[in-house]
Amino acid sequence: MNILVLAEHDNAQLKASTLATVAAASRLDGPIHLLVAGHGCASVAEEGSRIAGVGKVLLADAPWLADRLAENLAPVLVAQAAGCSHVFAPATSFGKNVLPRAAALLGVSQISDVVDIVSADTFVRPIYAGNALATVQSVDPVILASVRVSAFEHAAQQGGCAAIESVDAGADLGLSRVVARELSDNGHPELASAKVIVAGGRGLGSAESFHTLLDPLADKLGAAIGATRAAVDAGYVTNDCQVGQTGKIVAPDLYVAVGISGAIQHLAGIKGSRTIVAINKDPDAPIFEIADYGLVGDLFEILPQIGQALDES
Incomplete structure (x- = not known):
C-alpha cells in the first residue's frame, strides 16, 4: 500500500521538515506519495518530484488552500489517504495543526512526535519531556x-x-481565515533546521545584552539564534526563537548555551544536538550534566574573548 507524506511549504519552496518526513517514510516498504496542497505551488510540486524516494507527487491547488489552513486541508488529506497504509506529516506547528483533525475525520488515533520506526505498526516516541521513550x-x-x-x-x-x-x-468550508501574518526575520538561519545554534538564557540580563553579546557570535559562526522560555518571557527575543518542550525541538551539529541553567523543559529540546557547549557561572547548573564542553565563568567576560579568538583565527 502507499505511504502518504504531507508536504510543508510556503507555496514557493519546500521546507526542510518535508525532507526529514520523507526520510522517515522511507524506513517502510511501499511507494511514497507526496501531497502538495496550496495555491500557485506548481514549483513546489516540481521540487518535490526530485526528492529521492518519492514515487508520485499529488498536487492540490486552489485559492482556499493558499494559507494551508487545517479546516480546508484536512479533508483533502483524508481523501488522499484512501488506499494508504500510513500518513506522515512533520511534527511542526503546521503538521500539529492539520494531522489531529485528519485523524478525527478518519476515526483513528494519531501517533505523535515519532523519533524512530521499529516496524510498519510500531513506533518510538518520547514521553515525560524526553526523559523516557515509549514504544507504541x-x-x-x-x-x-x-x-x-x-x-x-x-x-x-x-x-x-x-x-x-x-x-x-x-x-x-469557510470555517476559518487568515486575518494577518507577521513573519519575523532576525537575519540569522532558520532555527529548526540550523546546523549551528547560539542560544541565550535569563543569565544575559536584558534584551540589549542578549543581542550585543550573542548576535556577533552567531554572525561569526553562521548560527541561528535560540533562547530559553525564561528569556522569551522576559522579552529578550520573540517566541519564534524559543527552544525546548514548549518551543522548537532542535538537533544541530553545535549548540552553544549561554547563561542557560538547564531547566528540564529546555533540555528536552536540545538532547539531539551532536555537540553542546555550555557557558555558565554556576558549576552546579544542570546544563553541564549533558554538555560535551563546559566553561564555568562570567559570560560577559568569556563571550568577548571567544569573539576575539574567532577574529584572530
Whole structure:
C-alpha cells in the first residue's frame, strides 16, 4: 500500500521538515506519495518530484488552500489517504495543526512526535519531556503519525523523477481565515533546521545584552539564534526563537548555551544536538550534566574573548 507524506511549504519552496518526513517514510516498504496542497505551488510540486524516494507527487491547488489552513486541508488529506497504509506529516506547528483533525475525520488515533520506526505498526516516541521513550503499536487500518524532524536525516533533494498528478482540492468550508501574518526575520538561519545554534538564557540580563553579546557570535559562526522560555518571557527575543518542550525541538551539529541553567523543559529540546557547549557561572547548573564542553565563568567576560579568538583565527 502507499505511504502518504504531507508536504510543508510556503507555496514557493519546500521546507526542510518535508525532507526529514520523507526520510522517515522511507524506513517502510511501499511507494511514497507526496501531497502538495496550496495555491500557485506548481514549483513546489516540481521540487518535490526530485526528492529521492518519492514515487508520485499529488498536487492540490486552489485559492482556499493558499494559507494551508487545517479546516480546508484536512479533508483533502483524508481523501488522499484512501488506499494508504500510513500518513506522515512533520511534527511542526503546521503538521500539529492539520494531522489531529485528519485523524478525527478518519476515526483513528494519531501517533505523535515519532523519533524512530521499529516496524510498519510500531513506533518510538518520547514521553515525560524526553526523559523516557515509549514504544507504541497501532492496530488502526491507516496509521497517522507526526515525525520529529530533528530525529531523521534529510532525504536527498535530487535524484528522484516522480510524476506529478493533479488531485481534487476539495472545497472552501469557510470555517476559518487568515486575518494577518507577521513573519519575523532576525537575519540569522532558520532555527529548526540550523546546523549551528547560539542560544541565550535569563543569565544575559536584558534584551540589549542578549543581542550585543550573542548576535556577533552567531554572525561569526553562521548560527541561528535560540533562547530559553525564561528569556522569551522576559522579552529578550520573540517566541519564534524559543527552544525546548514548549518551543522548537532542535538537533544541530553545535549548540552553544549561554547563561542557560538547564531547566528540564529546555533540555528536552536540545538532547539531539551532536555537540553542546555550555557557558555558565554556576558549576552546579544542570546544563553541564549533558554538555560535551563546559566553561564555568562570567559570560560577559568569556563571550568577548571567544569573539576575539574567532577574529584572530
